[in-house]
Amino acid sequence: xxxxxxxxxxxxxxxxxxxxxxxxxxxxxxxxxxxxxxxxxxxxxxxxxxxxxxxxxxxxxxxxxxxxxxxxxxxxxxxxxxxxxxxxxxxxxxxxxxxxxxxxxxxxxxxxx
Amino acid sequence: xxxxxxxxxxxxxxxxxxxxxxxxxxxxxxxxxxxxxxxxxxxxxxxxxxxxxxxxxxxxxxxxxxxxxxxxxxxxxxxxxxxxxxxxxxxxxxxxxxxxxxxxxxxxxxx
Numbered sequence: 001x002x003x004x005x006x007x008x009x010x011x012x013x014x015x016x017x018x019x020x021x022x023x024x025x026x027x028x029x030x031x032x033x034x035x036x037x038x039x040x041x042x043x044x045x046x047x048x049x050x051x052x053x054x055x056x057x058x059x060x061x062x063x064x065x066x067x068x069x070x071x072x073x074x075x076x077x078x079x080x081x082x083x084x085x086x087x088x089x090x091x092x093x094x095x096x097x098x099x100x101x102x103x104x105x106x107x108x109x110x111x112x113x
Numbered sequence: 114x115x116x117x118x119x120x121x122x123x124x125x126x127x128x129x130x131x132x133x134x135x136x137x138x139x140x141x142x143x144x145x146x147x148x149x150x151x152x153x154x155x156x157x158x159x160x161x162x163x164x165x166x167x168x169x170x171x172x173x174x175x176x177x178x179x180x181x182x183x184x185x186x187x188x189x190x191x192x193x194x195x196x197x198x199x200x201x202x203x204x205x206x207x208x209x210x211x212x213x214x215x216x217x218x219x220x221x222x223x224x
Contacts, residue, residue, distance in 0.1 A: 004155070033211065033212075035212075035214075040216075041216055041217070042117075042119075042201050042203075042214030042215050042216050042217050043156070043201075043203075043212070043214050044214070045211045045212060045213070048210075048211055055208065056207060056208070056211045058211070090155050090156070092155075092212075094210075101146050101158040101161045102146075102158065102212070103158065104148075104155030104156050104157070105155050106153070106154050106155050107154075107155050109153075
């Protein structure tokens with residue numbers, strides 16, 4: 001069975017640009033969460049979507065947005081990139097949110113130069 | 114803002130030694146999860162503890178949730194080089210069961 005898949009695995013962007021990251025949850029999982037992990041720190045919660053509705057939002061600026069599609073895949077968009085947005089972006093899927101823990105993808109490594 | 118403090122931040126031990134990692138908060142969580150993360154990979158769930166005072170064992174790993182559901186510990190017996198990695202505790206809260214992560218414990222087990 002395929003796990004949580006994220007694309008792209010790596011990308012480099014310039015300050016001020018926009019980026020879209022993609023995530024496909026495990027088949028049957030309806031909840032997708034996004035986390036940002038800066039080097040040397042634990043992941044920080046950005047968004048959670050369940051059944052295509054936003055269920056939670058972390059303390060991130062409005063430059064960050066996300067959506068979930070009818071097939072439960074999700075996109076995370078970041079506008080007006082800053083150097084500080086450089087991080088590993090992780091997607092996690094679950095059956096009801098949090099029940100039994102989450103399965104994380106391998107992440108997208110974003111570097112802003 | 115909920116915070117999880119994890120200690121120690123770094124731990125380097127010899128194969129065969131025992132170790133304990135601590136995770137403490139002033140907040141109550143509905144559950145607490147422990148993950149292990151390898152370089153370049155996402156965190157992998159080790160265990161979820163839900164009930165205050167709960168103890169779970171996974172081979173050489175023992176997880177405990179505090180009675181007040183604010184703290185947890187991970188104990189590894191007879192550590193092996195394969196246990197090397199970043200260990201993260203995470204508390205679930207809110208209707209979204211969003212996770213608040215600790216800053217992690219980087220464990221290195223030397224052969």
